[in-house]
Amino acid sequence: QQPVQSPQAVILREGEDAVINCSSSKALYSVHWYRQKHGEAPVFLMILLKGGEQKGHDKISASFNEKKQQSSLYLTASQLSYSGTYFCGTELYNNNDMRFGAGTRLTVKP
Amino acid sequence: EADIYQTPRYLVIGTGKKITLECSQTMGHDKMYWYQQDPGMELHLIHYSYGVNSTEKGDLSSESTVSRIRTEHFPLTLESARPSHTSQYLCASSELRRNEAFFGQGTRLTVV
Known part of the structure; x- marks a missing residue:
């Protein structure tokens, strides 16, 4: 029942864009996105509730394709x-639980 | 700032001991979760609850138990700790469904 995330890891230069996928x-009733920094707890970024709806958080946005049961997280002009x-x-x-994908490790270099 | 607390933050314990990890939240959330996470790895659902006296098993529940007697409190008990239990345990809470989850700072458990 766990969602599948891709890619496993991404390395970017500052200012570049990235897309992370979840299927x-x-x-799906809802899709949540969280970011976890080393040694810290996961922090909520956004939630997607309906098909095709996009949410935004600074230069991070996401979409939810309800027909395909997929969500994508877009990081623009990475910092x-x-x-x-x-x-x-x-x-x-x-059901009432929430399960997480395996995670995508994002590294942004100067 | 999230009001969800886990104690202890760090615990080193011997094999075979019984331990209880504490989790409390002051937000009045109905849903609470326990996840196990090895460093840098995925979160595995252990148990969850959607209200007082309701608990459900996740994927890694066979060696632990939980209780939900009060809304704010969701302790996790390992009856007999083993080295394979060495990991980080994260507690989270949310208002029912389709709401963000808030995570505690975690308990890092080492079983020797």
Whole structure:
């Protein structure tokens, strides 16, 4: 039931863009995105609730394709502070839990 | 700032001991979760609860138990600690569904 994330790791230069994908084999009720820095707890970025709806957080945005059960996180003009591991969390229609993908490790270099 | 607290932050314990990891939140959230995470790795769901007296098992629940007697408190108990339990344990809470989850700072457990 865990979502599948790709890629596993990304290395960027400051100012470059990145896309992180999250997909599920089951119908999604919602998709959450979190960022975790080394030695810290995950921090909420945004939640996607309906098909095709995009949310934004500074220069980070996301989309949710309800038909494909996929979500993508877009990081635009990346900053050093974007470095960390990004996790998508998914809620399904028929249960109350939230499960996370394996994470995408993002490294932004000067 | 999230009001969810975990104690202890660090624990080193011998094999076979019984331990309880504490998690409390002051936000009145109905949903609470326990996750296990090795450094830099994915979060594995251990147990979750959607209200008082309701608990459900996740993927790694076989060697631990939880209780939810009060809304704000969701302790995790390992009956007999083993070296394979060495990991970080994260507690989280949210308001029912489709709401952001707030994470505690975690308990880093080492079983020797």
